[in-house]
Amino acid sequence: MRRLFLHYVAHPEVMGAKARARLPQEGLWRTVCDYVAGMTDRYALDEVRRFGLDDRGAGAA
Numbered sequence: 186m187r188r189l190f191l192h193y194v195a196h197p198e199v200m201g202a203k204a205r206a207r208l209p210q211e212g213l214w215r216t217v218c219d220y221v222a223g224m225t226d227r228y229a230l231d232e233v234r235r236f237g238l239d240d241r242g243a244g245a246a
Contacts, residue, residue: 186221188238189229193217199236 193200194217197208204220211219221229233239 186229189233189236190217190221192236192238193220 194213197205197213197217200217200220204216207216207219224232
């Protein structure tokens, strides 16, 4: 989850349109926090794999 959160902080343009629209009012960290918190487990895992953030991906840290 940490990797996914930090990925969205670094790349907010990949979040959904509704979340991006909240950025000016809510700020980056609050918007990303709410965006990730609203994900189902399955969707979050799919996003981790899509961005290569799992242990097998290039984004592993």
